[in-house]
Amino acid sequence: MDSNFVEMIESSLDSVWSLELLLLLHSTPERCWDRADLVAELRSSNLVVAQSVGALKAAGLAFECDNGTVKYRPSSSDIAAFVDQLEQEYRARPGSIRRLIVGRSNSKLQSFSDAFLLRKPHK
Numbered sequence: 001m002d003s004n005f006v007e008m009i010e011s012s013l014d015s016v017w018s019l020e021l022l023l024l025l026h027s028t029p030e031r032c033w034d035r036a037d038l039v040a041e042l043r044s045s046n047l048v049v050a051q052s053v054g055a056l057k058a059a060g061l062a063f064e065c066d067n068g069t070v071k072y073r074p075s076s077s078d079i080a081a082f083v084d085q086l087e088q089e090y091r092a093r094p095g096s097i098r099r100l101i102v103g104r105s106n107s108k109l110q111s112f113s114d115a116f117l118l119r120k121p122h123k
Contacts, residue, residue: 001089001096008082009100012059016098017044018052022061023090025072026083032069 013019020042025033033041038049053070056062060075061083074080090097 005082005085005089006100009086009097012056012061012082013101014055015048015052016101017042017048018055019086019090019097019101021049021052022056022072022083023087025056025062025070026087029072032065032067032071034069038070 013022021038024038024041025031035046035049035053038044038053039046042049053062053064057064057070060079061072062070063073064070072083074083086097
């Protein structure tokens with residue numbers, strides 16, 4: 001995978017839930033989704049959907065309408081092209097895309113836990 005594409009995934013998607021939400025919104029770009037419908041469609045929780053919506057809005061991938069609903073609206077043509085490529089790559093190699101997202105999360109957790117080490121372990 002192209003390094004810019006990988007960097008976009010790592011900087012835009014904080015979880016596999018965000019990926020699934022993005023792809024759902026992308027599949028119906030004209031629809032404004034209400035949070036309860038997103039929870040039901042993704043078989044998720046209010047908290048997970050709220051966090052994912054927040055992450056997608058911050059990344060310029062989603063837009064919150066006046067009535068509190070959410071829809072896909074990329075903030076630029078480059079971001080729209082990224083999402084189109086992401087959808088194709090995810091269809092072809094879902095495991096690879098998931099590993100990129102989960103690997104990033106695990107490295108953040110490792111960095112956090114390393115901050116509490118009093119001394120480095122012996123190798």
